[in-house]
Amino acid sequence: MKKRIWAAFVFLLFSAGCAGAEEKPTLTIAAAASLTDAMEEIVPQYEDTSNFNVTLLLGSSGKLARQIEQGAPVDVFLSADTRWMTYLKERALTDDDQTTTFAENQLVIISHEEQPSINSLKALDSMAGDQTLAVGNPDSVPAGTYTKQALETIQLWDRLQEQMVFAGDVRQVLTYVESGDADYGVVYATDALISDKVHVTAEVDPALHDSIIYPAAAITKSRTEDAASSFLTFLSTEKAVSILENNGFTTLGDEKNR
Template sequence: MRRRTALLFTCLFTGILTAAALFLAGDPTPAQSQSILVGAAVSLQPALTEIDALFKAAHPDIQIEYNFANSGFIQQQVEQGAPVDVVFLAAASFMNSLEEQNLLVAGSRRDLLSNRMALIVPADSDATIEDFAGLTADEIQILSIGDLQAMPAGRYAEEILTEVGVFEELRPKMVFASTVREILTAVEQGNADAGILFTSDAQLSDQVRVVATADPLTPIVYPAALVRDTPAARAYLEFLTTEEAEAVFLEYGFIRL
């Protein structure tokens, strides 16, 4: 009996010492458990992939998961209660909608970047068009653009084509994509004679040629904001505004606001 009591006392004493040591040293477990989900526009994926490595070097205790999709889909996810912590979209209108519904952390919104729209054709194309109005030419049979409802790139393309007076005439040629990556792939593979997407996406491939660039009537703005207010989410959002992150965005063809 005395032996059992002594053994129990030794175990308890050892446990107390261990707990005290962890308290004094700082238990890393809570920090390691920090994880956030970022919902971001597909056009941001290459830049954010590189920025993610920089962020993790500065914040090794925070794990980031990404959901890259068109901005309209991300908006719907937030509206339906998906566990998104940070949103980074490709148009102010989608963020405005979330803000109006009080689905964002008040005061957390940051309008970070801008972009331009590019008209692309396959690199080996014999197409002679020189501008957006030239898309009416017979040599352009299929035009890949973004979904007009869910994709900012689609809405911007519509504005540009409407401004030059060819949108309705081009409707029979249009094939609608759900992401800018689909537009790029369609033109790369020759499944579309031309495509309209962000200039930052056009520069990712040497299999396409930029024919022209333009700015839509609605300014292109990439806003980011918190959906859930946590230290990890705030740290990530703030990192997006640093000089390190800015340098990456500029490298990938985005324009600083």
């Protein structure tokens, strides 16, 4: 009898301990690679002010969107362009009521070593035949899509293709140039800011490509709809806006987002 009472007591202690150690529910956020540094600051701030833990997935917007389409358990998607957000909307995975835009960016040309001769996108036409240009794969990487648009506008895309090294996301472009595996690269201004191993040789004229806008949306199949909505709201708070701006992003100052 005493053994049974003791066993029951141990079981109750164990159960109470498990209940006390129960973890907060998890919010899964898929974000464009160019948001890496900003999100690594924003996420802890959100966790401190909410009842949720966050799992952060980073990659090219296209790759993440396709994973969401295939059923990846994602609650919030932050894209580096509107194309992939539209892609999900057309598949009823996002809707306008739970979508907002929160930041903008700028393309720049970077080099492994200082190259004063490349001072514009058009000047890439003067690259030596053995030099290479790293760009994001335009089929899945928004930075690559914008780069292709800009180069097509000045009729250099076809001319330079043989010298291009394609990357799986914009941070891989940065890595290629940092390591010297590519002589030049086109990345966002925010990516160039984080590296002391590359030189910014020129800004890309924004008139040559679509506006670089970052939308965020709650996924309609989210398991934690309230948390997804609260994170979208958090992106417009003074704290989140300050982090984005400190990381080089331009934030949107309209009433909807501020």
